[in-house]
Amino acid sequence: MIGLDWGSTSLRAMRLGPGGEVLELRQSAAGASTLHGRAEEFVAALDALIPDWHAGSAPLLACGMVGSQHGWREVPYADCPADEAALLRLAVDVDWRGRTVRLLPGLRCNGAAGAPDLMRGEETQVLGALQLEPALAPQACLVLPGTHSKWVQVQDGRVGGFATQMTGELFAVLRQHSVLGRLMTADTAAASAEAFEQGVAAARDHGEAGLPNQLFGVRSLGLAGRLALADGADYLSGLLIGHELRAGLAWRAARGLRGAALRLIGEPALCERYARALALFGEPDAQALSNTAPAGLWRLAQPGGLR
Amino acid sequence: MIGLDWGSTSLRAMRLGPGGEVLELRQSAAGASTLHGRAEEFVAALDALIPDWHAGSAPLLACGMVGSQHGWREVPYADCPADEAALLRLAVDVDWRGRTVRLLPGLRCNGAAGAPDLMRGEETQVLGALQLEPALAPQACLVLPGTHSKWVQVQDGRVGGFATQMTGELFAVLRQHSVLGRLMTADTAAASAEAFEQGVAAARDHGEAGLPNQLFGVRSLGLAGRLALADGADYLSGLLIGHELRAGLAWRAARGLRGAALRLIGEPALCERYARALALFGEPDAQALSNTAPAGLWRLAQPGGLR
Structure with missing residues (x-):
């Protein structure tokens, strides 16, 4: 076929x-x-x-x-x-x-x-x-990271429901068109695992301050010289993925999927970022499936x- | 001078x-x-x-x-x-x-x-x-809406602390550069109070779903024909301001300012939007000061x- x-x-x-x-x-x-x-x-x-x-x-x-x-x-x-x-x-x-x-x-x-x-x-x-x-068919929580990430409930072999998070699109528009992007270098080759994890942890520990508040932190940390230009994009990525995980894991709990298998589906490099972020949220076992x-x-x- | x-x-x-x-x-x-x-x-x-x-x-x-x-x-x-x-x-x-x-x-x-x-x-x-x-000098909570909104604590005649919310900038970049903007008409003259209040209420009642999730609602409501093209920008504005109020009012409570006077400072039209949103959050008494x-x-x- x-x-x-x-x-x-x-x-x-x-x-x-x-x-x-x-x-x-x-x-x-x-x-x-x-x-x-x-x-x-x-x-x-x-x-x-x-x-x-x-x-x-x-x-x-x-x-x-x-x-x-x-x-x-x-x-x-x-x-x-x-x-x-x-x-x-x-x-x-x-x-x-x-x-x-x-x-x-x-x-x-x-x-x-x-x-x-x-x-x-x-x-x-x-x-x-x-x-x-x-083995995922009876019950699972599948996460498809991307421009519009999807959190999907699998139940009894069917798609029970899902929730979209516009994480990737927010990253792109903020990176390219906001005041935050001006504080970032174009060079994204040298990804900073530390800045990424710092962003994830900020969302995990202080996310109740609100995403629009924490986004300003990308700027203020840069102005204060506490976030290198080369690391701004990674911090922003961590912050946005961290906010997605806050909401997504709460969604998972509300759907009764806390004990169900958690899988990432998508590009290996992106799934790897999400897996690292999930580990910081106490979920070290999210395996990835691609293609x-x-x-x-x-x-x-x-x-x-x-x- | x-x-x-x-x-x-x-x-x-x-x-x-x-x-x-x-x-x-x-x-x-x-x-x-x-x-x-x-x-x-x-x-x-x-x-x-x-x-x-x-x-x-x-x-x-x-x-x-x-x-x-x-x-x-x-x-x-x-x-x-x-x-x-x-x-x-x-x-x-x-x-x-x-x-x-x-x-x-x-x-x-x-x-x-x-x-x-x-x-x-x-x-x-x-x-x-x-x-x-x-009379504001002993204690007050001042809100300055804008590109980077500021929530300010006044205490004993001094600025005790503040929190920034990037609401206006998020609105601008999403309106102009995201997939959401494509669902909005350029005509913003005919502002829809109803769509704005619908967005505020969505943030107030379901904000725990996360802003990146609720932003997708601007698109899905539009695709489903339940949000007119002309109303998309007002719904988005209400959603973003509603999320600012969720975080800002929680910030106010954490600073012990719940009983203190609440004032809006800024452009009258923008303060009016915030005052309407605050009323939906049970705060009908926020007066505005301009210039x-x-x-x-x-x-x-x-x-x-x-x-």
Whole structure:
């Protein structure tokens, strides 16, 4: 089968073997947000990336922002709790040169203050984690760090609910556009583990002062000469991830998941940062899983008969 | 006397009468951040704005970022608790065409997580408030909303301590540079009181979910069609101010100021927003004071004999 992990900023196409193994992977920058919501541009993106994968008749299965309001075609959200069947029921088919591309829905649940919470693409990574580690299915807390981090409750093989934290986006806009960024050097190569852990500890021990208060500390520590220019970004990263962990671990407790397995899913380097921060919060056992989307697409192809 | 309220982005010069009244006010965009830390540019800014105020021998008194690291000359911070005398002791004199300009220091205190907290200019506004309303001097909680809001403890006629909240800057960078801003119309004329209060209430009732989580609600409510494009900015403003009030009111309680007078100092329209938000937090009596810098400069001129 052919799987498409089609996010906002990138398209990853993969040919999966009979056991779900990745036979071939190709990637392009033709993310959904770059294609202006025009079907012909999505078609052209596939033409450009996988022209030689065109032969064959099985549908391609696609997850991510490709199914958003400004994607190839809008696919509604499935409501939590949701399993594979719930996702497949809402999938929408589009046409690529006579072949079917099946667009998967995202997931929706009730968030704080009556706001809905939403994901598109991460549900497939979550199902991939369950495929790779079946012991997680009865109950688990999965953390997917990123631009919009997701904290996910797995319960009885379904996604029970989740909570988004805009940590990565806050880091990017504060780093690039706020007064804090002016106190940081462009050189991020020499990451400071110490400054990062100092930021995490500040959030852990004094987070009740509020994030908007502690953010000012990045500036005042710099002005006071107590935080080197080269370390400002790491301190800020630690502060933001620390605030995510405060809220996320409280969320986990409120969902009754304190004793459940905790897993990180995402880029190894980012998961490593989160693992270090979690250890400072007294959670040293969070293992990381990476690149779970292929296994998720393979699992979703099973009940739908796409393989 | 001549007072200078010289911030990052603007310079306001005022001639004050014998009772502290403003006889004349002139303003320019020659803020300290635009003058490259060069003394000659600060001199030229005064040349351009008040050439005809040059006659006379009394020193001019200046507060704000003019005394920062990248100002006319760096003036150290006075440590809290601090009164007028403490400020004047650290003031630094510079020369403007043979006349003395006395640069006031800022204030420093211990903030959360061992980070220092800092202000430059607001201390003069605080002293102005005490000048205009002497009953505040024994004990008060003063809130100065803005890019970097300040919550200030007044105790026994001195500034006992304070806490900064980067609310205004967070609003600006999120509005202009994040995914949230893309869901907002440029038209901010038609402010929605309802969306603002909805944001305040979300922070008040569910703030423990964390600001980075609730920020995502601005997006998800918009995607779900439950927040109009024109209302997104007001909801975001309410959410951020609500989180400031959560942390600020907890700070006030921790400083033992729960029963003390609460005053807002700043632009009337912004103070009005804060007053509405405070009312939703059960604090309906926060009166506002505006333009207190002249009274503060006048008060500071008294012990130093500048008048």
